Every structure is written in structure tokens, then in C-alpha cells.
Amino acid sequence: MDYVTEYPHSYMDRRPKKRPRLDWNPSHTPRAQSGIYYGQEVGNSSSYVHSRLLPDHDNIYVKGLAQKGSPPWPIPSILFSLNFIPVIADKILKKIGEGTFGQVLECWDREPKEFVAIKIIRSIKKYREAAMVEVDMLQLLGRYDRGGSRCVQLRNWFDYRNHIFLVFEKLGPSLFDFLRKNSYRTFQVDLVCEIGRQLLECIACSCMICVSSIRTLSPNILFVSGDYIKMPDYKGTPWSHRDRSFYKRLSKSSSIKVIDFGSAAYERPDHNYIVSTRHYRAPEVILGLGWSYPCDLWSVGCILVELCSGEALFQTHENLEHLAMMERVLGPLPSQMLKKVDRHAEKYVRRGILDWPEGATSRESIKSLMKLPRLQNLVMQHVDHSAGDLIDLLACHRSGHPFSPGTDSRGYKRGCILVCHRSCISFSYLYCSLKVLSYLAFLRVEDIVSEVMCLL
Ligand SMILES: Nc1ncnc2c1ncn2[C@@H]1O[C@H](COP(=O)(O)OP(=O)(O)OP(=O)(O)O)[C@@H](O)[C@H]1O
Numbered sequence: 001m002d003y004v005t006e007y008p009h010s011y012m013d014r015r016p017k018k019r020p021r022l023d024w025n026p027s028h029t030p031r032a033q034s035g036i037y038y039g040q041e042v043g044n045s046s047s048y049v050h051s052r053l054l055p056d057h058d059n060i061y062v063k064g065l066a067q068k069g070s071p072p073w074p075i076p077s078i079l080f081s082l083n084f085i086p087v088i089a090d091k092i093l094k095k096i097g098e099g100t101f102g103q104v105l106e107c108w109d110r111e112p113k114e115f116v117a118i119k120i121i122r123s124i125k126k127y128r129e130a131a132m133v134e135v136d137m138l139q140l141l142g143r144y145d146r147g148g149s150r151c152v153q154l155r156n157w158f159d160y161r162n163h164i165f166l167v168f169e170k171l172g173p174s175l176f177d178f179l180r181k182n183s184y185r186t187f188q189v190d191l192v193c194e195i196g197r198q199l200l201e202c203i204a205c206s207c208m209i210c211v212s213s214i215r216t217l218s219p220n221i222l223f224v225s226g227d228y229i230k231m232p233d234y235k236g237t238p239w240s241h242r243d244r245s246f247y248k249r250l251s252k253s254s255s256i257k258v259i260d261f262g263s264a265a266y267e268r269p270d271h272n273y274i275v276s277t278r279h280y281r282a283p284e285v286i287l288g289l290g291w292s293y294p295c296d297l298w299s300v301g302c303i304l305v306e307l308c309s310g311e312a313l314f315q316t317h318e319n320l321e322h323l324a325m326m327e328r329v330l331g332p333l334p335s336q337m338l339k340k341v342d343r344h345a346e347k348y349v350r351r352g353i354l355d356w357p358e359g360a361t362s363r364e365s366i367k368s369l370m371k372l373p374r375l376q377n378l379v380m381q382h383v384d385h386s387a388g389d390l391i392d393l394l395a396c397h398r399s400g401h402p403f404s405p406g407t408d409s410r411g412y413k414r415g416c417i418l419v420c421h422r423s424c425i426s427f428s429y430l431y432c433s434l435k436v437l438s439y440l441a442f443l444r445v446e447d448i449v450s451e452v453m454c455l456l
């Protein structure tokens with residue numbers, strides 16, 4: 001029996017249709033694209049249904065798909081014909097993610113016998129194009145990310161019925177899912193340090209191929225494994241999130257990887273459109289001053305604080321308030337930066353300084369902003385030991401100003417190389433690396449590569 005053609009369409013998409021959807025019968029030969037690992041010919045093997053995993057085909061449904069309706073369901077039988085078996089848990093197809101570009105299914109790949117995450121891209125031109133950029137970038141990143149230890153590994157990809165399928169290694173939960181499931185209990189400072197180091201390695205790799213910012217970094221950092229242990233604990237949960245749980249989860253492994261390069265961009269001098277998830281957005285992005293790698297570093301800083309405190313650092317949806325929060329936590333924005341703003345952002349600046357509190361939308365906004373602690377105090381509230389190092393790292397204290405990183409490269413290059421090659425690293429190395437990466441952003445890519453190569 002062909003599982004796919006038996007599927008009850010009425011479950012999936014009740015919107016009126018002009019014409020029936022194409023089915024996903026593998027007898028239609030799809031357009032095959034070169035895979036990275038397997039180079040499989042798409043649609044050349046017989047359809048396969050794993051009877052143990054799919055015990056009752058007619059009753060299997062996929063949570064939440066009726067509203068979305070894209071990519072076309074039922075489950076594309078091309079997956080079976082390529083020996084990817086969608087994982088079914090309790091009659092619900094295991095959909096492990098959903099984003100702008102499509103949906104992600106957990107599957108079992110029978111060939112190398114491993115779980116994979118298959119991202120099925122919507123059949124919309126701009127998403128298809130973004131998927132191809134992602135493929136391109138991941139292939140290039142693979143050259144620099146030795147052993148595939150920082151960026152998610154693309155196992156294969158193919159184009160079928162106008163949908164691009166990206167087959168990735170299966171990773172664990174995102175840092176933020178982990179934080180949420182742990183009732184927002186903070187991560188230990190050593191783990192935060194380790195995560196910071198790995199994120200910098202990832203950015204260092206992307207510097208090498210001119211990827212000018214990963215941009216949607218924040219929710220796209222996944223633990224490599226979802227394994228954890230439970231420990232009795234009642235400390236470390238922010239008051240706003242305290243619940244009755246006396247246990248906290250400790251991830252068994254600190255390894256992380258970055259996924260989703262669909263929005264990454266190659267280096268160009270004129271990037272000035274808005275990027276990054278709001279809470280992790282750098283000041284130069286908000287002010288429309290153009291951006292490059294340093295805006296990823298800004299995001300890394302915000303993420304590290306959030307992992308230490310359990311709460312997003314800049315919780316706002318308004319530009320002026322966001323900039324005012326930055327000044328409150330880190331000190332005044334540099335005057336050179338404010339002088340450069342053009343007509344799009346000039347409403348936030350008056351006579352060379354931020355138009356705050358005059359420009360605030362409400363008294364509540366001013367009041368709640370006043371409650372924000374300075375970075376130093378915030379870190380000390382949450383971190384028992386190494387607080388000073390962490391503050392130095394986050395605020396670039398030793399260089400003078402938090403918003404002007406990378407003015408002096410003396411002694412910092414070796415720090416960067418240590419990051420790239422996973423040698424021993426401490427907070428101060430991490431600090432050096434932050435500075436180096438910011439500094440490198442102003443160098444030509446060939447220069448960066450030759451710097452690295454001569455130290456190998
Ligand atoms: N390799 C993977 N292993 C495990 N889960 C994954 C993997 N890739 C993606 N996911 C899950 O699927 C979700 C969506 O993936 P992804 O961010 O790549 O999709 P997207 O459509 O590009 O999302 P966005 O709207 O953020 O751009 C992720 O947040 C994650 O939970």
C-alpha cells in the first residue's frame with residue numbers, strides 16, 4: 001500500500017483550492033540535485049513504508065498543519081523512496097520545527113542509520129532562493145569548520161516538485177528551549193563561557209567566507225545532544241519564572257551548533273537594512289548605519305547575558321526605548337555613532353544625543369527603564385565566581401568603551417587563533433577573541449585567511 005495516496009487530505013488543508021494538489025507519488029521522477037554526502041538519485045528506488053513505525057497509516061495526522069498548508073501534505077513519499085522514515089510518536093508525525101521557510105521533520109535515515117532533520121522549504125520563489133543560499137554557505141563553511149563541529153552539517157539536499165529538501169544531521173534542543181523547559185534557570189557560568197567560545201568559533205568560520213553576519217543567531221543555537229540529567233535545585237530561577245519544580249536540568253554535553261544560514265549574507269559594504277531578532281539587535285542596525293560581523297558579536301553578548309540571568313537583556317519592541325536601554329545598561333552611545341545617523345533614524349537623536357526620556361512613548365516606559373541594572377550589577381547578581389572576567393568580556397572594559405571594539409589589535413591575534421583551533425581558552429581569551437573578530441571585520445577576507453594560515 002502506498003501510504004501517501006491513502007492519506008486523508010481533508011485533515012490537512014481545508015482552504016478552498018482552485019485545483020487539486022499534486023500528490024507526492026514517487027513514480028513521478030523528480031528533478032535530482034547533487035547531494036553533498038550521498039549524491040542520491042531522487043526517486044529511483046521503490047517506495048518504502050516501515051510497518052513498525054507506521055502502524056496505522058490512515059489515522060496518522062500532523063499536529064498544526066491544517067492552518068499552514070505548506071509544504072504540501074500528506075508526507076511526501078519521496079522521503080520513503082529515499083529511505084528516510086519519518087519518525088512517528090504516538091500517531092503524531094514528529095515535526096521538530098517550523099519556521100518562515102518551511103517545516104522540519106525528524107526522520108530515520110536507513111542508509112547510514114542515523115536520525116536526520118529534514119527541512120522542507122515552501123514552494124515560494126524567495127524561500128527557494130534563500131534555501132539555495134543556505135546550501136551554498138553551508139558547503140563553503142564546511143571547508144573552514146573542520147570536523148563540522150560548529151555549524152550544522154548538511155547531509156544532502158534535493159529539489160522535488162518545487163520544494164527544496166535539506167537533509168541535516170539531527171541535533172538536540174535550542175539553548176532557549178532548554179532554558180524554557182528548565183523554568184528559566186540560569187546556565188552555570190562555565191557552560192556560558194564554553195558556549196561563548198563555540199559561538200565565536202562559528203563566527204570566525206563565517207568571517208573566512210565573507211558571510212557578513214549570521215543575523216538570526218539567537219534562536220538557532222542547538223545543543224548537539226538533548227541528553228540531560230536532573231538535579232535537585234531551587235536556586236537560579238528568576239522570580240518571574242519560579243514554579244513548583246525543585247529540579248533543574250543539566251545538559252550532559254556543552255557542544256552546540258549553529259543552524260539556519262538561510263538569512264546569512266555575503267559581505268557587502270552597503271548592508272543597512274534591518275537584521276537580527278529584535279532583542280539581540282545591535283545599535284548600528286537600529287540606527288541604519290550599516291552592519292557586518294560585529295552585529296553578530298553584539299548578539300553573542302546579549303545571548304551570554306541571557307544565559308547567565310535567565311531573561312532577555314533588552315525586552316522591548318520599540319527602537320528608541322531599545323537604544324535607551326542600551327545606554328542604561330552599558331553607558332552612552334558613542335557620539336561619532338549618533339552623528340552619523342541619517343534621516344531614517346534622526347528622530348531618535350536630538351542635538352547629538354539620544355532623544356530620551358523626551359522621546360519616550362509613556363511614563364511607564366521611562367519608569368521600567370530606570371529599573372534596569374547596569375551590566376556590572378546584573379552580572380554580579382547572577383554569577384558567583386568569574387563575574388569580573390565576564391563583565392570585561394561583555395563590556396570590552398579594558399578597551400575603554402563597550403561600543404567601540406577592536407581599536408587596538410596588539411596581542412589579540414593569537415587569541416583569535418586559539419579560538420579557531422579550540423586550544424585552551426579562558427574568559428580573557430574569549431575577550432581577546434571578541435576584540436579580534438571585531439577588528440578583523442575591518443580587514444579584507446584574504447588578509448584574515450592568510451593570517452590564519454601562517455599560524456597553522
Ligand atoms: N538539524 C536540526 N536538528 C534538530 N532540530 C532542528 C534542526 N534544524 C532545525 N531544527 C528545528 O526546526 C526549527 C526551524 O528550523 P530553521 O530555523 O532552520 O527554519 P527556518 O524556517 O529557517 O526558521 P526561521 O523562521 O527562524 O528562519 C528550529 O528552531 C529547530 O527547532
